[in-house]
Amino acid sequence: MPELTSDPATRGRYAPSPTGYLTVGNARTALLAWLDVRSRGGRFVLRLDDTDTARESVSAADICADLDALGLDWDEGWDVGGAHGPYETSKRSDRHRAVADDLIAGGAAYWDYTPAIADVSAHKAGRREAKAGRNVHRGTPDAVDGVDPVLRLRVPDAGRIEVVDRVYGKISVDVADVSEVALMRSDGRPTYHLASCVDDADMGVTSVVRGADWLNSLPQHVLVFRALGADVPAFAHVPLLVGKDGQKLSKRQGDLSIRHLIVDEGVPAGALCAYLANLGFEERSDLPTLTEMASTFDIGHLGKASPRYDPKKLEALSRRWLAERESSERLAAELRVRAPVELSDEQVAVLVDGVRTRIPTFAAAGDLAGFLGLDDSPGRDVTVLADDVVAPVLGTRPWDADALAAAIDAAVPAGPDRKARLGAFRDALAPGLRVTPPLHVMLAALGPDRAAARLAPT
RNA sequence: GCCCCCAUGGUCUAGCGGCCUAGGACGCCGCCCUCUCAAGGCGGAUGCCGCCGGUUCAAAUCCGGCUGGGGGCGCCA
Numbered sequence: 001m002p003e004l005t006s007d008p009a010t011r012g013r014y015a016p017s018p019t020g021y022l023t024v025g026n027a028r029t030a031l032l033a034w035l036d037v038r039s040r041g042g043r044f045v046l047r048l049d050d051t052d053t054a055r056e057s058v059s060a061a062d063i064c065a066d067l068d069a070l071g072l073d074w075d076e077g078w079d080v081g082g083a084h085g086p087y088e089t090s091k092r093s094d095r096h097r098a099v100a101d102d103l104i105a106g107g108a109a110y111w112d113y114t115p116a117i118a119d120v121s122a123h124k125a126g127r128r129e130a131k132a133g134r135n136v137h138r139g140t141p142d143a144v145d146g147v148d149p150v151l152r153l154r155v156p157d158a159g160r161i162e163v164v165d166r167v168y169g170k171i172s173v174d175v176a177d178v179s180e181v182a183l184m185r186s187d188g189r190p191t192y193h194l195a196s197c198v199d200d201a202d203m204g205v206t207s208v209v210r211g212a213d214w215l216n217s218l219p220q221h222v223l224v225f226r227a228l229g230a231d232v233p234a235f236a237h238v239p240l241l242v243g244k245d246g247q248k249l250s251k252r253q254g255d256l257s258i259r260h261l262i263v264d265e266g267v268p269a270g271a272l273c274a275y276l277a278n279l280g281f282e283e284r285s286d287l288p289t290l291t292e293m294a295s296t297f298d299i300g301h302l303g304k305a306s307p308r309y310d311p312k313k314l315e316a317l318s319r320r321w322l323a324e325r326e327s328s329e330r331l332a333a334e335l336r337v338r339a340p341v342e343l344s345d346e347q348v349a350v351l352v353d354g355v356r357t358r359i360p361t362f363a364a365a366g367d368l369a370g371f372l373g374l375d376d377s378p379g380r381d382v383t384v385l386a387d388d389v390v391a392p393v394l395g396t397r398p399w400d401a402d403a404l405a406a407a408i409d410a411a412v413p414a415g416p417d418r419k420a421r422l423g424a425f426r427d428a429l430a431p432g433l434r435v436t437p438p439l440h441v442m443l444a445a446l447g448p449d450r451a452a453a454r455l456a457p458t
Numbered sequence: 459g460c461c462c463c464c465a466u467g468g469u470c471u472a473g474c475g476g477c478c479u480a481g482g483a484c485g486c487c488g489c490c491c492u493c494u495c496a497a498g499g500c501g502g503a504u505g506c507c508g509c510c511g512g513u514u515c516a517a518a519u520c521c522g523g524c525u526g527g528g529g530g531c532g533c534c535a
Contacts, residue, residue, distance in 0.1 A: 358496035422493035
């Protein structure tokens with residue numbers, strides 16, 4: 001693998017808000033942000049974007065756990081510290097208020113006494129009287145009794161704002177279409193628009209990768225950076241994932257959380273990363289790890305259209321990942337946890353090799369060990385499977401998968417009845433199970449005594 | 459309603475005016491192999507490059523309109 005370029009001056013960040021477990025969409029953005037930084041040898045900063053405490057539903061630790069489960073790491077963050085802390089936006093309010101004062105003094109922001117929209121849902125659902133564009137709030141610039149003002153960004157009266165996005169290319173908008181967004185709420189807390197820009201500037205962030213739902217806010221953010229006297233970071237907006245039907249991905253669906261995918265469904269994190277991080281790029285024929293992806297990563301190659309999240313494709317990739325790339329250690333650990341019965345070291349070793357090419361997830365690996373939990377009572381149909389076939393197999397020494405496979409082949413030679421006899425073998429070893437590991441793997445895992453018990457004549 | 463963005467087989471995409479009667483991968487279908495499920499081998503189908511116009515000797519590639527989809531228009535992020 002080529003040596004990664006090392007440029008510590010590149011600083012990228014991921015700034016999740018604790019409003020829910022990471023979904024496949026969030027995870028993809030985080031992955032792309034991480035790859036962008038790592039591909040250039042830069043530093044990755046994790047910042048908690050907790051500007052809206054009312055909507056918080058998960059802990060910061062949950063988010064770290066999800067990111068960690070994916071295999072991401074970070075150099076600075078609210079949990080590991082760093083030179084630019086604190087890394088929780090809520091702890092930077094004093095700084096935000098001081099910046100707000102500067103912006104007012106410099107004429108870049110003004111107080112607006114228009115009462116807040118009372119019912120947002122009605123406002124969103126109904127016919128929209130809201131107008132985009134500047135000057136819509138300037139009607140009530142003077143103090144009004146009983147109204148706490150909101151601080152708004154002042155947008156220039158004429159001209160265009162131009163900025164180059166690393167994914168979308170040149171963005172050029174008329175200021176008439178740029179609304180004067182809120183920077184500070186009437187209760188004195190900053191909004192995302194202010195906090196995010198200030199924090200990025202303060203933390204020396206040079207590269208921002210975020211969801212395309214922020215693209216429309218980019219002009220305002222450019223204005224804020226300029227007013228701050230800070231360099232505008234390089235922005236890369238990533239198209240949002242859409243659902244199977246091409247419609248928007250519902251965040252309500254619990255099965256879209258990566259925690260559910262990894263923990264409940266047992267999708268290997270590496271497969272999930274390979275799938276999510278490759279969406280929007282030309283598909284690779286290999287199955288790269290994150291590090292391997294980082295060596296050739298260029299977010300400029302990301303497609304601009306919204307890719308569909310396809311669970312079927314994820315499963316196909318997961319199957320390949322388990323067969324080709326998953327470590328035996330990890331597979332062994334997952335098998336122990338997910339098998340319905342306690343497994344010995346020998347059984348784990350046999351099963352790891354015996355099941356890895358035939359499972360879509362770790363959960364399925366556990367299911368394949370199900371035959372071990374069955375009763376060892378006799379079940380062989382002697383009319384199909386004779387003693388002179390079973391005896392040599394049971395006499396196999398050493399009792400290991402390879403020797404057993406050879407013994408089975410020798411005892412049941414190719415012929416018209418081979419299929420039936422081996423089928424009877426399976427029925428005796430794993431009665432009632434539709435899917436099992438191969439015969440020799442089951443025999444090896446059961447051990448000679450339990451195998452003999454199950455193969456005893458009915 | 460207004461503003462912004464996007465549009466190649468089922469999916470992810472290559473393609474940046476002639477090399478394209480559009481390439482790859484995944485999926486799908488068939489055959490082989492086969493103790494189930496997989497894996498593996500071999501072969502196959504699937505796109506009037508969303509639609510309509512224009513520019514050009516030449517367009518998937520450039521321009522315009524339309525349609526569809528996404529995003530935004532909030533003292534949410």
